[in-house]
Amino acid sequence: MDLNQLTAISPIDGRYRKQLQHLDEYFSEFALIKYRVLVEIEYFLFLGEKKFCKIPVSIKNHLQKVAENFSLEDAAWIKETEKITNHDVKAVEYFLKAKLDECKAEHLKEWIHFGLTSQDINNTAIPLSWKHAVEYDYLPAIINLQTAIEKLAVQYKNVPMLARTHGQPASPTNLGKELMVFVERLENQIQLFSYIPFTGKFGGATGNFNAHHIAYPKYNWVKFANEFCEERLGIQRQQYTTQIEHYDTLAAHFDAIKRINTILIDLCRDIWSYISVDYFKQKTKKGEIGSSAMPHKVNPIDFENAEGNLGIANAILEHLSAKLPISRLQRDLTDSTVLRNIGVPVAHTILSIRSIEKGLGKLVLNEPKLKEDLENNWAVVAEAIQTILRRENYPQPYEALKDLTRGKNKIDKKTIHQFITKLKVSTSVKKELKLITPYNYTGINL
Template identity: 65%
Template sequence: MALSSLTAVSPVDGRYYNATHELAAYFSEFALIKYRVLVEIEYFISLTTSGIPQLQHFDGSLNEKLRDIYRNFTIEDAQWIKDKEKITNHDVKAVEYFIKDKFELFGLHDSLEFIHFGLTSQDINNTAIPYSWKEAIQNSYLPAIEELTNELRALSDEWTNIPMLARTHGQPASPTRLGKEIKVFVERIEKQIQLLIAVPYSAKFGGATGNFNAHHIAYPTHNWVDFGNNFVNNVLGLDRSQTTTQIEHYDNFAASCDALKRVNTIIIDLSRDIWTYISMDYFKQKITAGQIGSSAMPHKVNPIDFENAEGNLGLANALFEHLAAKLPISRLQRDLTDSTVLRNIGVPFAHTLIAIKSTLRGLRKLILNEKALQEDLEKNWAVVAEALQTILRREGYPKPYEALKDLTRTNTHITSETIAEFVENLNVSAEVKAELKAISPSTYTGVQL
């Protein structure tokens, strides 16, 4: 069968293609090849300004035409490289031959051997991959997570004054405000995004074992460390690891995966909470004409968006966990286990993006059922016991906690009348009684956060 969204093995490229197709620009085989070409071209251009005698005739006039090789990179170009790889059995070497072929068209016959000069394949992979990772984070992930936090912030503002019964250990607890409970997730996500952004996009660039051996033997008077730092940090906009083996040690990449995993965990927590509120009838859901909730029960409108998000985030986190645990480990100066693992970095990224979009879709279907929240508060007058005993403590009333404990545990159902009767029989001033009687589950919601 021909590959399509219906025949793809992975749901990332199949069922969920509409949610993930933008990631092909960063994580597909085409994208990886394109980023390798970009690094090779920019490296060659940097060499022409490094003082190498054989390249001193370059005046920069061809630079933009050389950059057009990767700017205008096509599927046909990528296929040329894949066909060459069948012969070379080496993906990066095939990229080198592709660029040499292009350089021939510019008449640069005498400069061909300065393409990939002194490099090993990991100098290309360990710059191309963090470059693509950085662009995916900045261009796809951060806008998506910002859209989610903006939606949550708007809902928090809209519901800022909606009182709600809190539940700790699943039991009725001191009331809160719905808007504040949503705001909890906004703050948590924003804090973790700050940590994610702070992680450098580290790259390795230093030859076969990280020491610029080939560069140094060819041009021993050049400062190749300064060259490498300038190329990686300033030209590519990454962060060059100074002391490496043949490969990047991936510690910062692991930190990035861990940061993404923490954000995902927060969204799982949000999804489960909203799912529970829906089950408690705090929220209704908008119905889309023609859609079916259950094949057997016509009345059902299931919270599928939050369930979908939770499932995809669990998959993403399992893969992020593996990436963070595996990639920083390599036998001696290099083994090949990182190579096949790195080809999968787009998979947890895709599941994360699916989940963010699904969460947004679910949030935008919510219809607040304020009546249910009010009824729940009214059924749980016992939660004002904390308020009453605290004021009585302030007044020096003897054993107020014990008095409220006896009240709430000997009565099977506490009502406003139960509380009013209790207050009336207290040996306190009329002013304090009035203060106590003014407390209700709807008003005992603390400070506005």
């Protein structure tokens, strides 16, 4: 069968293709080849700037257009060449040499890929594509989601809600504050993420500039490589490497995304639970079906879909961060195939973020249900009463409230007020205690 959305093995390229196809700019085989071409061209032009070779403006402009207008046809040419070379980066080198032939610049061809190993290209092209994916797509997506949650938190700032610790009724809280918990957690992790640099390797076959140094022993190749990576590509160069980069910072990025995803899983489960106890209704859409058998159902599928995809993303991210920093001696090839999969967990993560955004947009607060739960759980003000009694130096207030409330089937307003009336405290304290309700015992309105 021909590959299309119905025949694709991965749901990323099948069922969810329309939602995720923009990621092929960073993570597809085409993208990898495109970024390799970009790095090779930038390196060639940088050699020219440093006077190793004289590159006419016309040739410079021609190659820059090759990078800017790199096409599927160009990538196909390279893949056909790879069938002969059985080496992907060498095929890119031959492609660019052919482009120089078009300009009658055969005398410059051997400055393409001068002194380099393939990993000097891969370990700059991939970090660069990763940097662009993070800065242009992932970070905006997660920050937008954080903003959406914060807007809901502000909207529900003054909505009292029964808290549940260990699944049991507990001291009341505010719905808005509970959402702000996730806003703060995301903000902290996004900030930590931003501290992690984008790094790459650029230093020859085993990281020592052997070929560069033998050709030009008096030239400062370390300075050259640092300038090239940082000023031309915008990534930090690792100073001591084997044939490949360490992948430590890339692993740190994966771990950071994994932590953020774990927070989102927690959010999904909480919102799912609020829906299950009817704190939230969900907006319906004409024609949609919740259950093939039960017409009344409006299932929280957006949060379930997100949770599932976040789980897949985290499983892959865990493998990536555990595997990539490990390489036998100066290099083995296990990183190559693994690196080709870094877009997979990102795609599942982006899909999850969009599902959560969609789910949040469908929520409708069911305030009567929140009030009903508070009214049915007057026992939660026991903490407030015993705390004030402690302040008044009342003997064993905790034990008195424990005897009144623990394990009892029904504690209502009448029960609490009868208890307060019998207390041997001043009238003013009794009045103070009777003003406490499950609706206003919500602490500081943060």
